[in-house]
Structure formats: structure tokens, C-alpha cells
Amino acid sequence: MLLASSPFKEIRLDRVSRAFGNVNALRDVSLSIAKGEFIALLGPSGCGKSTALNCIAGLLATTAGGIYVDSRRIDQLKPEDRGFGMVFQNYALFPHMTVRQNIGFGLKMRRTPRTEIDKRVEEALGLVRLETQGHKLPGQLSGGQQQRVAIARAIVIEPPLVLMDEPLSNLDAKLRLEMRAEIRRIHNQLGATTIYVTHDQDEALSLADRVVVLRDGAIRQVGAPPELYESPDHLDVAEFMGFRNRLTGKVTAREGSFATIAVGGTTLSGRLRADLAVGADAVIAARPDDVAGGPGGANSIGATVETIEYRGREFVGTARTADGLELIFHAPSRAALGSAISLTVDPGRALVFAA
Template sequence: MLLASSKFDELRLDHMSRAFGTVNALRDVSLTVRKGEFIALLGPSGCGKSTALNCIAGLLATTGGSIYLDDKRIDQLKPEDRGFGMVFQNYALFPHMTVRSNIGFGLKMRGTPKAEIAKRVDEALGLVRLEGQGHKLPGQLSGGQQQRVAIARAIVIEPPLVLMDEPLSNLDAKLRLEMRAEIRRIHNQLGATTLYVTHDQDEALSLADRIVVLRDGQIRQVGMPRDLYESPDHLDIAEFMGYRNRLTGKVTARDGERATIDVRGTSFSGRLRGDIEIGGAAVIAARADDVTVSKANDALKATVETIEYRGREFVGTARTEDGLELIFHAPEAAAVGNAISLSLDPAHALIYAA
């Protein structure tokens, strides 16, 4: 039975940095990953998440800080001496080798006896549900099957840590959902420790025990998925986590963690994220599904620009007289060009310092 190696209790990044000339791709990244955790490194393109993964794997040298497995420093070790499993975005399979040979390649390089290789490859094929496919070449498989082979190759060596660099980005939407569930199932079944790079918020929220949000090479927030979804610490994280509607105004009232903000003569309430005094400039942020058409007189007036049918509801964009665009949800279609009033759900709107 395949099992992830349990020869460590924690992976520790201690002020890890990586510079490319004068460009700091990573700056003072410190993080502790506990054995058995599924950690998602999340952020937009160019934020440093893949650079961080490659530094941990040993594919890139760090230019500052250190990496430890428990008390053993590993950032000066070669990739093969770290013994981690790696799953790449483009699968990186050998096209001329069968599925079985691809999966067993790492074991062969380690001098594992043939009988043991055959046994562990069989177990890995079963774990990724590719029984009966071992004789095929990668080119004879679908994209989802090729990614399963890549995962099997990474886990068959029973690594202490599995590193995945956007493994689902080349798959279509249906396959991404299927493989997302499979990756979490495999992680749970192995008792593995996984670091997973993605720019997809839904992937991170559904897969991870904790999410690490990166921006400009630095960690902006670390938290459980619900923390990141409901209470992002900063406005830029809120925008990335789906709070696409942002209204600027001034705080007119406060009551503990609640506040009211005036936006062009219209009042909106929400939960404070940070300390803002009455009269201070602020931004209230809301998800599209928390912005709805209202009949209230004090709602924000706007004109419908687009409307899309999404199955059970409609999603539209509307623009105010001074050019502010809002994304809203509605149970019925609103005609393009019609004037509507929009309100923000005070239970879920967040208020940040401007």
C-alpha cells in the first residue's frame, strides 16, 4: 500500500527570497507547513507562487533565507536529494515511454528492485484509477488521464512532500472539477503533505486546508478557506477573492465592527476590516451575488448595460451617472438601457480604508 513518507513534522520557510537581477520575485517568505496539510499558494500571474514552489523543489536556487525539513536545512541540497514529488502544469511525461515506465521512472533511477517497482506502480495506477492503461503511451490518453499519470509518477516514490504547479490549468472545465476531487481524494488517502500552486480561487477554496495569498513576491495573508472568503485582510485580497464591486465614500457612523459609508449621497452598511474613524475615506466592497436590484428609494441608481442568463438567475452590469460599473444578480432579466436601483447586502459587504 502506497503511503506518503512521514519522516518530517514540518516544512519551514525562513525568510526565503529569490531575485532575478534587480527584480525580487520572492521577498522574505516565511511559512510553516505541517505534516499532512494541503496548502494552496494563491495569487495572480507574476506574484511569485511558482517561483516559491521551484525554490522548495530545488529547481531554483534561493538568493536569501533558508528552507528546513524539521531541523535539517535543505535549500542547499540538489532536487533529487530532497526527494519531493513534483506535478507540472504540462505533465512533463516521456512521450516514447509507456504509462508504466513513466510512473516507475523515479523508482528505477533510485535503483529499486524490479519486483518492487512493478508492485508500487500497480498500486499507483489503482490509486489514480488508471488500471488497464499501463501499456499505453501518453499520447494515447486524454489530458485528464495524462495528469493522473503525472500524479502517479510523483507519489509512487512515496515522497515526504508533493508539489503541484497549476496541474489543472490545461484541462477543460468539466475535467478540472473531476480532477480537483481526485487530487483531494488522493491526498487524503495517502496522508500526504501537499503544496499546490493555483491562480484559481475556487480551486484553492475547495482543496486547501490553508491558503497562502501572495502578491509581488510577498505573503499578504494566510488563513483557512473560510477566512479568506469571508474576511480578507486587505482590499487587494478582497478584489482577488471575488469582491468585484467597490464603492468609495466616507464613513458616517460606527458601531463596533459595523460601519456606514456614504457614497454619493447613498448610505451603505458593512463590516469594518481595519480601523477607520468617522469622516475617514473608505471603500465598501461586495461580491456580485450580494448586489441586487432594489425598490428602496435610497439605493444606488444605475443603468443596465449587459444582462446574462446563468440558469437560475441573471447576472448583469450597470453603470452610474458618474461612470461607476457595478455587477449585480437578479431573479429576472432587466432590459438593457433600463434604470434600476441597486443595494448591497450589509451582512456580507466589507469596508476598508481607502
């Protein structure tokens, strides 16, 4: 049975930086990852998440700082001497080799005995559920199957750490969901530590034990998925967690952990995520599914419907206030284009940040 080898207590990034000329792709990144954790590096394109992964893998040299496995510094080691498994976005399979040959390639390079290679390749095929596909070439497989081969090749060497660089981005929506569950299952069964790069918040939230949100090469927030989803510390983190509605105004009142801000000719309340005094400029942010179109009432704002889409159980639309502010909302029935609508914001789920 395949298991992670060379156990460690922690992998640690200590003020790691990486510059490309005058551009700082990583800036003083410090992070500790415990054995067996599943960590997701999340952020938009260009935030530094793939750069961080490649520095850990040894594919990129660090400009400053160090990377440690327990007390041993590894950032000066060659990639092959680190013993990590890597899964690339584009699979990177050898087209002229069979599935078995692709999976066993790393073991062959390590001069592993033939009988041991055969045994571990079969175990890896079983782990990724490709037992009947070992004789085929990559071109004869679907995208999802090719990604499973890439994962099997990474784990067959029994690495203590598996690095995954947006492995599902080339798959369709159905396959992404299926492979997401498979990746978590394999992680649990293998017992390795996993660092997973993605720009998809759903992937990060569903897979990871902790999510690391990066922006402009720096860590903005680290936390468990429920913590980041419910209580992001910064507006940019909230935006990446799905708070697509953002309205700017001034704080008119505070009561405990809630604040009321004047916006769009009305007032809206939400949970404070910054220490704001009355009169301060603020932004209230809410997810579309926490903004409901309906008869109105408390914590509501008037708008005109601009688009409406049927999404199965409900409708999702965009509406614009008299001040030109756009809001995305959910509604139980179709609203007529151009009609006036009252949008109610759930005050317990809306967040108030400094502007």
C-alpha cells in the same frame, strides 16, 4: 499500499527571498507547513507562487533565507536529494514511454528492484484509477488521464511532500472539477503533505486546509478557506476572493463593527476591516452575488443596466451609477438594457477597507 515516506513534523520557510536581477520575485517569505497539510499558494500571475514552489523543490536557488524540514536545512540540497514529488503544469511525460514506464521512471533512477517497481506502479495506477491504461503511450490518453499519470509518477516514490504547479490549468472546466476531487482524495489516501500552486480561488478554497495569498512576492494573508472568503484582511486579498464590486467614498458613521460610507449620491453600510474614523476615505467591497437587483430599499444605490446575461437559475448583469461607478449584480429576472435599477448591497457581507 502507497503511503508517504520519511515522515516529518514541519516544513518551514524562514525569510526566503529570490531575486532575478533587480526584480524580487520573493521577499522575506516565512511559512510553517505541518505534516499532512494541504496548502494552496494563491495569487495572480507574477506574484511569486511558482517561484516559491520551485525554491522548495530545488529547481531554483534561494537568494536569502532558508528552507527546513524539521531542524534540517534542505535549500542547499540538490532536487533529487530532497525526495519530493513534483507535478508540473504541462505533465512533462516521456512521449515514447508507456504509462507504466513513465510512472516507474523515478523508481528506476533510484535503482529500486524490478519487483518492487512493478508492485508500486500497479498501486499508483490503482490510486489514480488508470488500472487499464498502463500499456498505452501518453499521446493515446486524454488530458485528464495524462495529468493522472503525472500525479502517479510523483506519488509512486512515496514522497513526504508533493508539489503541484497549476496542474489543472490545461484542462477544460468539467475535467478540472473532476480532477480537483481526485487530487484531494489522493492527498487524503496518501497521507503526504501537499503544496499546490493556483491562480483559481475556487480551486484553492475547495482543496486546501490553508490558503496562502501572495502579492508582489510577499505573503498578504494566510488562513483557512472560510476565513479568507468571509473576512479578508486587505482589499487586494478581497479582490482575489471575488469582491469584484469596489466603491470609494468617505465614512459618515460607525456603529460597532459596521461603518457607513457616502458613495454615489447615497450611503452604503458594511463590516469594517480597518480602523477607520468618521471622515476617512474608504472603499466598500461586495461580491456580485451579494448585490441584488430589485425594488430597492435600505442599503441601495441607483444605476442603469448596461449588460445582462442568463446564467440558468438567475441573471447576472452590469450597471453604472450616475457617477460612472460600475457594479456587477445578480437578479431573479431579466432587466431591460438601459433601464433604471436599484441595487441592494447585503450589509452583512459587504466589507469596508481603508482607501
